Structures are given as C-alpha cells and as structure tokens.
Amino acid sequence: xxxxGLVSLGCAKNLIDSEVMVGHLQQAGMVMTPEPELADVLIxxxxxxxxxxxxESIAAIHGAVDDREESGRRQKIIVAGCLSQRFGKExxxxxxxxDAFIGLDQITEVAPIIRGLMEGEGAQANLVTEKPxxxxxxxxxxxxxxxxxxxxxxxxxxxxxxxxxxxxxKIRGRHRSRTxxxxxxxxxxxxxxxxxxxxxxxxDTTYFGMDKWDGxxxxxxxxxxxxxxxxxxxxxxxxxxxxxxxxxRLLYTHPAHWSDELIETIAECPKIARYIDMPxxxxxxxxxxIMRRETDGAYIRDLIKRIRAGIPDIAIRTTxxxxxxxxxxxxxxxxxxxxxDVRFERAGVFEYSKEEGTRAYGIDGHLHHMTRKSRWxxxxxLLQELAEDINQNQVGKRMKVLVEEPGIARTEWDAPDIDSxxxxxxxxxxxxxxxxxxxxxxxxxxxxxx
Ligand code: SF4
Numbered sequence: 001x002x003x004x005g006l007v008s009l010g011c012a013k014n015l016i017d018s019e020v021m022v023g024h025l026q027q028a029g030m031v032m033t034p035e036p037e038l039a040d041v042l043i044x045x046x047x048x049x050x051x052x053x054x055x056e057s058i059a060a061i062h063g064a065v066d067d068r069e070e071s072g073r074r075q076k077i078i079v080a081g082c083l084s085q086r087f088g089k090e091x092x093x094x095x096x097x098x099d100a101f102i103g104l105d106q107i108t109e110v111a112p113i114i115r116g117l118m119e120g121e122g123a124q125a126n127l128v129t130e131k132p133x134x135x136x137x138x139x140x141x142x143x144x145x146x147x148x149x150x151x152x153x154x155x156x157x158x159x160x161x162x163x164x165x166x167x168x169x170k171i172r173g174r175h176r177s178r179t180x181x182x183x184x185x186x187x188x189x190x191x192x193x194x195x196x197x198x199x200x201x202x203x204d205t206t207y208f209g210m211d212k213w214d215g216x217x218x219x220x221x222x223x224x225x226x227x228x229x230x231x232x233x234x235x236x237x238x239x240x241x242x243x244x245x246x247x248x249r250l251l252y253t254h255p256a257h258w259s260d261e262l263i264e265t266i267a268e269c270p271k272i273a274r275y276i277d278m279p280x281x282x283x284x285x286x287x288x289x290i291m292r293r294e295t296d297g298a299y300i301r302d303l304i305k306r307i308r309a310g311i312p313d314i315a316i317r318t319t320x321x322x323x324x325x326x327x328x329x330x331x332x333x334x335x336x337x338x339x340x341d342v343r344f345e346r347a348g349v350f351e352y353s354k355e356e357g358t359r360a361y362g363i364d365g366h367l368h369h370m371t372r373k374s375r376w377x378x379x380x381x382l383l384q385e386l387a388e389d390i391n392q393n394q395v396g397k398r399m400k401v402l403v404e405e406p407g408i409a410r411t412e413w414d415a416p417d418i419d420s421x422x423x424x425x426x427x428x429x430x431x432x433x434x435x436x437x438x439x440x441x442x443x444x445x446x447x448x449x450x
Contacts, residue, residue: 005039010047023141028111046083050353088128103128132173138186150197159203164359191244206257208232233265240269247273263310283338284331315345315413323352323372326365391441420444
C-alpha cells in the first residue's frame, strides 16, 4: 500500500486542489499519512502569488529534499500547485532532486503519476501543461481538509481581469465557471453531511456565469440581468432554497461585477451571510488606473453606499495594496482617509510585491522598500485602531455564532482562517450555531456570554 504525505500551501483555492488530489489518491487505494517522514511519496502543493509565498514554497521543497537525504529514505517528491505551474520550464533544471512537477490540470491524475514514479527508472518527470482548463465538479472525488463545520466551494477558476500587479491569470488561466446545477448539488451534499458554512470562492466570484454569456459585458451600474444566463444572483437564490440551517459566505468578489440585482438578492436571502469580501486594492483614481482595476474611486464609494443601504448589518471585508509604483504621499493619505470614512468591518493590507511577468513589473516609479514598509505599518496601525472601535460597538449585541472548537466561535462577520473569533462558553456544542451576547472585546476578538 503506497503511503502519501501532503504539504498544502497557499489560498483556499489551492486547498481545494489538495482535497481533489487526496480524493483521487484514496479512490486509487493509496493511504494518506500526516507524518511526511513515513510517506513513500510526498506532495508539496505550492503557492507563488507573491514573493513571500514563493519563498515559503521553495523552503518547503528544500526542507523535504533535505529530510529525505538525512534519513536516506527512497521517498519520491512531487511538486504541484502554482509555483510548479508558473515556473514549469525553469524548476526541473533548478531542482533535480524533485521526482516530478505537475500543474493545475494534473491534480486528478496524481495516482497514476505516482504509480509511474514508483515503477519508473527514476528519471525526473515534468508533466506541467500550459493554460490550465480544469475545474472540479460536484462528483469529483475529494477529501475535505477543512473542519466539519465549514467547507470551501470553488464555483469558478481562473481570471480575466488585467490587474497590473497580479500574476494569477497567467498561472490559473482564463475564468471558467461551473454550472449552477453542479454547485447546488455539491452544496446540497455538504449541508446533508452537516456542514454549517459554505464559503463560495474563485478569483472573481461576482463574475460567476458571465463567461458563458453571449459576449456582452454586463454594465455594472444598470446591473446584471440574469435573464442573459447563469449568474451569482440566481445561484444564491437556489442555494438559499436548500433545506437546512447554514450560512453561505461570499469571498473574492470584484467591485466591477457587483449589481443592484446582487445586492437585492443578498438582502432577500437570509442564508447568505451578512458578509462580503471585496478586495479594493486602493481608492485613488490615479492608483486604480495604474493598477488596472477597471473601477474608479467614485464608483467604489457609490457601490459601498448601495451595499450598506441595501443590506442591513452587512460587514465588508477588503484588502489594500500600499507602496504600489508611483503611489504618492497624497495617494496614500487619500487611502487612509477612505479607511477612516468607510470603517470596513474587516480589512487587511499588503505591501506591494514586485512580480516578474506582471504588467507593473516594468513600469517606472517603484518605491524604496522602506517607504513601502512604513506605509504598511501606518495603514495596519490605523486598521487595528478602527477594528477595536468597531468591536467596542458590538458590546451588548445578541449574535448568532458558529462554534468551531470548545470555547471558540465565529460570527457571521468572520470568515475562517482570515478574520477574528469570539470567545464563548466552553459548554456550547462544537459544530453548531448558538446565540450569544457580546460582553467585551480583546483586540480583534470578541468575548461573549450565553
Ligand atoms: S481580480 Fe485581479 S487581483 Fe484578483 S486574481 Fe484577478 S487579476 Fe488577480
């Protein structure tokens, strides 16, 4: 019996790729082991979104190679994921100790690939194919690596946006949506299995279905009209109609594809969490233009007003990039003012990362790393201040929470792995919803009583 170990790095979309690999390995009768040292084969599922992620992935691969050498074991090492997909041509020469490189379209073939390696003469295999097309379906063999309480559901893959700082479209390919029926069937299975929170993910969740429309681009202002075909709004209505007590959370939406119809749909569908993740990256028109974000400051401010007016108690999560080439002190001040005005319920900041292969890589005006760093610190300090203030206003409120561990829960305003949590009574049953009263806060976290 072949024993396989897995190191899964990066975002939730990459985690789903890991789950698909494990599902196919188990279907082929192979056994997963949580101890890499006991594995006959070790898969490192990598990320290469930004510099830091690349370094982490390379360190994990080197770590696996060193461990193997030290232990003298005949373990096979497979590198998968975005680093392998992005540098499929370069890596084999740079890492001769690795036995195979696979890309995003090979995740369902991992079992025969392993058999080939185990029976083979030991020649290195490079199986990465360009322009990935693959997207899982509701019946794709898959082993969930998330706690039972929640699951990620990838409703589309790839991205058609031209953001100048981003390498993802070059790694994950063009946007390709699943069908509504496929997503609904998967969510029905999950809810039946007791999953309490469904996190809808893709690169641009709001573009769901639109890649199949008759070539006409929707006008964000007049709204998406689902008469033209499948859309996120019509999908959400179908998910809301599924029997059961669960939340559906929207992650990775893009401001350009929001619409009045989507806002109304969320407001009318109680199972859709009062939470929206919408990375905005910046607010200065000059920066948004150079970043090629397809929206301007006035549009974004108006959209936020419409969302807040249309969906009571909504929490907006966003992320910004500071230190982007050409960002002036005025641009940065405008961003800080915007953060103060809007008071995002949840927010994060990235320091600009210069990525080879992106449009921004070659433009003028790259800032000194100390400038980037000091703006990052200043922005994070402001967000922490605002977060404490927002938390203070939650005291006394009655809230529905999802208990994830003894004494630890999340509110509707907290996505897994990226947001905060609530300290609750340890006697509350894990894996279930509970009603609690917020009595205090500690930094980003809340403290509740029954
Ligand atoms: S929307 Fe922009 S930032 Fe997000 S994955 Fe697509 S290109 Fe990258």
